[in-house]
Amino acid sequence: MENYEVIGEIGAGQFGKVVKIKRKSDSKVLVWKQLEYGKMDEKEKSQLVAEVNILREIRHPNVVRYYDRIIDKQNQHIYIIMEYCEGGDLAAFLKNLKKEKETIPEEAIWRIFMQIVLALHEIHHKKIMHRDLKPANIFLDSKNNAKLGDFGLSKKLSDETKFAYTNVGTPYYMSPEQIEENKYNEKSDIWACGCLLYELGALSPPFPATNHLALAMKIKNGKFERLSKQYSDELMRVISWCLQKNSENRPSVDDLLNLPQISMRLREKR
Numbered sequence: 001m002e003n004y005e006v007i008g009e010i011g012a013g014q015f016g017k018v019v020k021i022k023r024k025s026d027s028k029v030l031v032w033k034q035l036e037y038g039k040m041d042e043k044e045k046s047q048l049v050a051e052v053n054i055l056r057e058i059r060h061p062n063v064v065r066y067y068d069r070i071i072d073k074q075n076q077h078i079y080i081i082m083e084y085c086e087g088g089d090l091a092a093f094l095k096n097l098k099k100e101k102e103t104i105p106e107e108a109i110w111r112i113f114m115q116i117v118l119a120l121h122e123i124h125h126k127k128i129m130h131r132d133l134k135p136a137n138i139f140l141d142s143k144n145n146a147k148l149g150d151f152g153l154s155k156k157l158s159d160e161t162k163f164a165y166t167n168v169g170t171p172y173y174m175s176p177e178q179i180e181e182n183k184y185n186e187k188s189d190i191w192a193c194g195c196l197l198y199e200l201g202a203l204s205p206p207f208p209a210t211n212h213l214a215l216a217m218k219i220k221n222g223k224f225e226r227l228s229k230q231y232s233d234e235l236m237r238v239i240s241w242c243l244q245k246n247s248e249n250r251p252s253v254d255d256l257l258n259l260p261q262i263s264m265r266l267r268e269k270r
Protein backbone atom coordinates (compact mmCIF):
# COMPACT_ATOMS: atom_id res chain seq x y z
CA MET A 1 0.00 0.00 0.00
CA GLU A 2 2.94 2.30 0.65
CA ASN A 3 3.67 2.33 -3.11
CA TYR A 4 0.42 4.23 -3.63
CA GLU A 5 -0.98 7.52 -2.44
CA VAL A 6 -4.76 7.58 -1.87
CA ILE A 7 -6.44 10.44 -3.75
CA GLY A 8 -10.03 9.68 -2.75
CA GLU A 9 -13.03 7.35 -2.96
CA ILE A 10 -14.83 7.50 -6.31
CA GLY A 11 -17.52 4.91 -5.97
CA ALA A 12 -18.85 1.99 -4.06
CA GLY A 13 -18.86 -1.00 -6.41
CA GLN A 14 -20.98 -4.09 -5.85
CA PHE A 15 -18.09 -5.75 -4.06
CA GLY A 16 -16.46 -2.94 -2.23
CA LYS A 17 -15.06 0.56 -2.48
CA VAL A 18 -13.39 1.99 -5.60
CA VAL A 19 -10.62 4.39 -4.58
CA LYS A 20 -8.62 6.68 -6.90
CA ILE A 21 -4.89 6.33 -6.17
CA LYS A 22 -1.55 7.54 -7.52
CA ARG A 23 1.40 5.18 -8.00
CA LYS A 24 4.35 6.89 -6.25
CA SER A 25 6.98 5.47 -8.63
CA ASP A 26 5.65 7.28 -11.71
CA SER A 27 2.63 9.31 -10.47
CA LYS A 28 0.34 7.22 -12.68
CA VAL A 29 -3.31 7.58 -11.65
CA LEU A 30 -5.00 4.20 -11.02
CA VAL A 31 -7.82 2.85 -8.86
CA TRP A 32 -8.02 0.04 -6.36
CA LYS A 33 -11.09 -2.00 -5.54
CA GLN A 34 -11.09 -3.03 -1.92
CA LEU A 35 -12.68 -6.42 -1.14
CA GLU A 36 -13.25 -7.78 2.34
CA TYR A 37 -12.37 -11.44 1.87
CA GLY A 38 -12.83 -12.03 5.62
CA LYS A 39 -16.52 -12.55 4.91
CA MET A 40 -15.88 -15.22 2.24
CA ASP A 41 -15.68 -18.95 2.89
CA GLU A 42 -12.68 -21.03 1.74
CA LYS A 43 -14.30 -21.95 -1.58
CA GLU A 44 -15.03 -18.32 -2.46
CA LYS A 45 -11.55 -17.22 -1.45
CA SER A 46 -9.84 -19.78 -3.66
CA GLN A 47 -12.24 -18.92 -6.50
CA LEU A 48 -11.54 -15.21 -6.06
CA VAL A 49 -7.79 -15.91 -6.25
CA ALA A 50 -8.34 -18.01 -9.40
CA GLU A 51 -10.45 -15.24 -10.88
CA VAL A 52 -7.88 -12.55 -10.12
CA ASN A 53 -5.24 -14.75 -11.76
CA ILE A 54 -7.38 -14.87 -14.90
CA LEU A 55 -7.86 -11.08 -14.73
CA ARG A 56 -4.06 -10.68 -14.78
CA GLU A 57 -3.79 -12.33 -18.20
CA ILE A 58 -6.35 -10.18 -19.96
CA ARG A 59 -4.83 -7.34 -21.95
CA HIS A 60 -7.50 -5.82 -24.15
CA PRO A 61 -8.38 -2.19 -25.00
CA ASN A 62 -12.03 -2.84 -24.05
CA VAL A 63 -11.42 -4.60 -20.75
CA VAL A 64 -10.41 -2.56 -17.72
CA ARG A 65 -6.72 -3.28 -17.25
CA TYR A 66 -5.65 -5.16 -14.10
CA TYR A 67 -2.26 -4.10 -12.69
CA ASP A 68 -1.67 -5.68 -9.31
CA ARG A 69 -3.20 -6.94 -6.12
CA ILE A 70 -2.31 -6.34 -2.50
CA ILE A 71 -3.43 -8.73 0.21
CA ASP A 72 -3.64 -7.07 3.62
CA LYS A 73 -3.87 -10.00 6.04
CA GLN A 74 -4.17 -7.58 8.94
CA ASN A 75 -7.71 -6.50 8.19
CA GLN A 76 -8.43 -9.31 5.67
CA HIS A 77 -8.74 -7.01 2.66
CA ILE A 78 -7.63 -7.58 -0.90
CA TYR A 79 -6.89 -4.49 -3.02
CA ILE A 80 -7.13 -4.98 -6.78
CA ILE A 81 -5.19 -2.28 -8.62
CA MET A 82 -6.76 -1.42 -11.97
CA GLU A 83 -6.86 1.17 -14.73
CA TYR A 84 -8.44 4.58 -13.99
CA CYS A 85 -11.39 5.35 -16.29
CA GLU A 86 -11.91 9.09 -16.24
CA GLY A 87 -15.42 8.94 -17.71
CA GLY A 88 -16.76 6.84 -14.86
CA ASP A 89 -19.40 4.15 -15.34
CA LEU A 90 -21.89 3.99 -18.18
CA ALA A 91 -24.87 3.81 -15.78
CA ALA A 92 -24.08 7.29 -14.44
CA PHE A 93 -23.51 8.51 -18.02
CA LEU A 94 -26.96 7.24 -19.15
CA LYS A 95 -28.65 8.63 -16.03
CA ASN A 96 -27.19 12.07 -16.76
CA LEU A 97 -28.29 11.98 -20.42
CA LYS A 98 -31.82 11.08 -19.35
CA LYS A 99 -31.86 13.94 -16.85
CA GLU A 100 -30.68 16.37 -19.57
CA LYS A 101 -33.32 14.87 -21.92
CA GLU A 102 -30.57 14.02 -24.40
CA THR A 103 -30.16 10.86 -26.48
CA ILE A 104 -27.14 8.98 -27.83
CA PRO A 105 -26.70 9.27 -31.63
CA GLU A 106 -26.97 5.86 -33.34
CA GLU A 107 -23.37 6.14 -34.54
CA ALA A 108 -22.17 6.32 -30.91
CA ILE A 109 -24.44 3.41 -29.91
CA TRP A 110 -22.86 1.14 -32.56
CA ARG A 111 -19.39 2.20 -31.40
CA ILE A 112 -20.04 1.39 -27.73
CA PHE A 113 -21.75 -1.89 -28.71
CA MET A 114 -18.81 -2.90 -30.95
CA GLN A 115 -16.37 -2.31 -28.08
CA ILE A 116 -18.38 -4.43 -25.64
CA VAL A 117 -18.73 -7.23 -28.22
CA LEU A 118 -14.95 -7.11 -28.74
CA ALA A 119 -14.48 -7.37 -24.96
CA LEU A 120 -16.87 -10.35 -24.82
CA HIS A 121 -14.99 -11.97 -27.72
CA GLU A 122 -11.79 -11.68 -25.69
CA ILE A 123 -13.18 -13.15 -22.46
CA HIS A 124 -15.36 -15.82 -24.07
CA HIS A 125 -12.44 -17.39 -25.86
CA LYS A 126 -10.64 -17.48 -22.50
CA LYS A 127 -13.67 -19.43 -21.29
CA ILE A 128 -14.78 -16.65 -18.93
CA MET A 129 -18.39 -15.55 -18.96
CA HIS A 130 -19.19 -12.09 -17.70
CA ARG A 131 -22.43 -12.92 -15.92
CA ASP A 132 -23.00 -9.36 -14.90
CA LEU A 133 -22.84 -7.25 -18.08
CA LYS A 134 -24.66 -4.00 -17.36
CA PRO A 135 -24.03 -0.23 -17.65
CA ALA A 136 -22.75 -0.09 -14.03
CA ASN A 137 -19.96 -2.51 -15.01
CA ILE A 138 -18.90 -0.65 -18.15
CA PHE A 139 -16.42 2.20 -17.74
CA LEU A 140 -15.45 5.05 -20.05
CA ASP A 141 -11.88 6.27 -20.46
CA SER A 142 -10.74 9.79 -21.39
CA LYS A 143 -11.31 9.03 -25.10
CA ASN A 144 -14.83 7.69 -24.40
CA ASN A 145 -13.72 4.13 -25.11
CA ALA A 146 -15.97 1.62 -23.35
CA LYS A 147 -14.30 -0.93 -21.10
CA LEU A 148 -15.76 -3.97 -19.42
CA GLY A 149 -14.84 -3.98 -15.74
CA ASP A 150 -15.48 -6.02 -12.66
CA PHE A 151 -16.14 -9.16 -14.71
CA GLY A 152 -15.93 -12.66 -13.47
CA LEU A 153 -15.50 -11.85 -9.82
CA SER A 154 -19.19 -12.33 -9.19
CA LYS A 155 -19.22 -15.49 -11.31
CA LYS A 156 -17.02 -17.40 -8.91
CA LEU A 157 -18.69 -16.29 -5.70
CA SER A 158 -21.04 -18.99 -4.39
CA ASP A 159 -24.72 -18.22 -4.55
CA GLU A 160 -25.29 -16.94 -1.04
CA THR A 161 -22.36 -14.46 -1.15
CA LYS A 162 -23.20 -13.46 -4.72
CA PHE A 163 -26.82 -13.03 -3.71
CA ALA A 164 -25.78 -11.00 -0.69
CA TYR A 165 -23.51 -8.77 -2.73
CA THR A 166 -25.25 -8.50 -6.03
CA ASN A 167 -28.77 -8.24 -4.73
CA VAL A 168 -28.33 -4.49 -4.48
CA GLY A 169 -30.07 -3.53 -7.75
CA THR A 170 -32.85 -5.00 -9.88
CA PRO A 171 -31.37 -7.61 -12.25
CA TYR A 172 -32.83 -5.96 -15.40
CA TYR A 173 -30.47 -7.89 -17.68
CA MET A 174 -31.29 -11.37 -16.30
CA SER A 175 -31.98 -13.81 -19.16
CA PRO A 176 -34.96 -16.20 -19.36
CA GLU A 177 -32.66 -19.21 -18.72
CA GLN A 178 -31.30 -17.57 -15.57
CA ILE A 179 -34.88 -17.06 -14.34
CA GLU A 180 -35.63 -20.72 -15.08
CA GLU A 181 -32.59 -21.50 -12.91
CA ASN A 182 -31.01 -23.11 -15.96
CA LYS A 183 -27.29 -23.04 -16.48
CA TYR A 184 -25.92 -19.62 -17.38
CA ASN A 185 -24.17 -19.83 -20.72
CA GLU A 186 -22.33 -17.57 -23.14
CA LYS A 187 -25.63 -16.75 -24.82
CA SER A 188 -26.79 -15.22 -21.50
CA ASP A 189 -24.06 -12.62 -22.02
CA ILE A 190 -25.52 -12.06 -25.52
CA TRP A 191 -28.99 -11.49 -23.98
CA ALA A 192 -27.38 -8.89 -21.68
CA CYS A 193 -25.75 -7.31 -24.76
CA GLY A 194 -29.22 -6.93 -26.29
CA CYS A 195 -30.47 -5.30 -23.09
CA LEU A 196 -27.46 -2.96 -23.18
CA LEU A 197 -28.01 -2.04 -26.83
CA TYR A 198 -31.67 -1.32 -26.06
CA GLU A 199 -30.81 0.78 -23.01
CA LEU A 200 -28.29 2.86 -24.99
CA GLY A 201 -31.22 3.90 -27.21
CA ALA A 202 -34.08 4.11 -24.71
CA LEU A 203 -32.03 5.21 -21.66
CA SER A 204 -34.00 2.60 -19.74
CA PRO A 205 -33.87 -1.22 -19.83
CA PRO A 206 -36.07 -3.20 -22.28
CA PHE A 207 -38.06 -4.76 -19.42
CA PRO A 208 -38.58 -2.06 -16.78
CA ALA A 209 -40.20 -3.28 -13.57
CA THR A 210 -40.41 -2.18 -9.99
CA ASN A 211 -40.04 -5.66 -8.49
CA HIS A 212 -38.45 -8.99 -9.33
CA LEU A 213 -41.73 -10.81 -10.00
CA ALA A 214 -42.99 -8.21 -12.50
CA LEU A 215 -39.51 -8.20 -14.08
CA ALA A 216 -39.47 -12.02 -14.41
CA MET A 217 -42.89 -11.95 -16.08
CA LYS A 218 -41.82 -9.24 -18.56
CA ILE A 219 -38.59 -11.10 -19.40
CA LYS A 220 -40.43 -14.37 -19.98
CA ASN A 221 -43.01 -12.53 -22.05
CA GLY A 222 -40.09 -11.05 -24.00
CA LYS A 223 -41.95 -8.07 -25.45
CA PHE A 224 -40.41 -4.60 -25.47
CA GLU A 225 -41.29 -1.22 -26.98
CA ARG A 226 -39.63 -0.18 -30.25
CA LEU A 227 -37.03 2.54 -29.71
CA SER A 228 -37.88 6.06 -30.94
CA LYS A 229 -37.93 6.50 -34.72
CA GLN A 230 -34.54 8.25 -34.59
CA TYR A 231 -33.11 4.72 -34.47
CA SER A 232 -32.91 2.44 -37.49
CA ASP A 233 -34.70 -0.85 -38.18
CA GLU A 234 -31.23 -2.50 -38.37
CA LEU A 235 -30.60 -1.49 -34.75
CA MET A 236 -33.98 -2.92 -33.73
CA ARG A 237 -33.24 -6.14 -35.67
CA VAL A 238 -29.96 -6.69 -33.79
CA ILE A 239 -31.68 -5.98 -30.44
CA SER A 240 -34.46 -8.49 -31.26
CA TRP A 241 -31.90 -11.08 -32.35
CA CYS A 242 -29.97 -10.78 -29.04
CA LEU A 243 -33.23 -10.86 -27.05
CA GLN A 244 -34.47 -14.16 -28.48
CA LYS A 245 -36.02 -16.08 -25.55
CA ASN A 246 -34.49 -19.34 -26.76
CA SER A 247 -30.75 -18.88 -26.24
CA GLU A 248 -29.98 -21.06 -29.31
CA ASN A 249 -31.65 -18.48 -31.55
CA ARG A 250 -29.41 -15.66 -30.29
CA PRO A 251 -26.29 -14.62 -32.24
CA SER A 252 -22.84 -15.73 -31.13
CA VAL A 253 -20.14 -13.13 -30.50
CA ASP A 254 -18.77 -13.99 -33.98
CA ASP A 255 -22.22 -13.45 -35.58
CA LEU A 256 -22.28 -9.99 -33.98
CA LEU A 257 -18.73 -9.19 -35.14
CA ASN A 258 -19.81 -10.14 -38.69
CA LEU A 259 -22.75 -7.71 -38.66
CA PRO A 260 -22.19 -5.07 -41.37
CA GLN A 261 -22.64 -2.24 -38.83
CA ILE A 262 -19.87 -3.75 -36.68
CA SER A 263 -17.50 -5.18 -39.33
CA MET A 264 -17.58 -1.83 -41.21
CA ARG A 265 -16.52 0.00 -38.01
CA LEU A 266 -13.88 -2.63 -37.26
CA ARG A 267 -12.28 -1.98 -40.66
CA GLU A 268 -12.33 1.80 -39.95
CA LYS A 269 -10.48 1.16 -36.65
CA ARG A 270 -7.58 -0.51 -38.46
Ligand SMILES: CNC(=O)c1c(C)[nH]c(/C=C2\C(=O)Nc3ccc(Cl)cc32)c1C
Binds near residue numbers: 010018083084
Ligand atom coordinates in the same frame (compact mmCIF):
# COMPACT_ATOMS: atom_id res chain seq x y z
C1 LIG B 1 -18.55 9.09 -9.64
N1 LIG B 1 -17.60 8.06 -10.00
C2 LIG B 1 -16.84 8.22 -11.07
O1 LIG B 1 -16.86 9.20 -11.75
C3 LIG B 1 -15.88 7.12 -11.39
C4 LIG B 1 -14.66 7.28 -12.08
C5 LIG B 1 -14.06 8.55 -12.62
N2 LIG B 1 -14.09 6.06 -12.22
C6 LIG B 1 -14.89 5.11 -11.63
C7 LIG B 1 -14.65 3.70 -11.55
C8 LIG B 1 -13.54 2.99 -12.02
C9 LIG B 1 -12.34 3.44 -12.63
O2 LIG B 1 -12.02 4.63 -12.85
N3 LIG B 1 -11.55 2.37 -12.90
C10 LIG B 1 -12.18 1.22 -12.51
C11 LIG B 1 -11.75 -0.13 -12.61
C12 LIG B 1 -12.59 -1.14 -12.15
C13 LIG B 1 -13.83 -0.80 -11.60
CL1 LIG B 1 -14.86 -2.09 -11.05
C14 LIG B 1 -14.26 0.53 -11.48
C15 LIG B 1 -13.41 1.55 -11.95
C16 LIG B 1 -16.03 5.76 -11.11
C17 LIG B 1 -17.15 5.05 -10.40
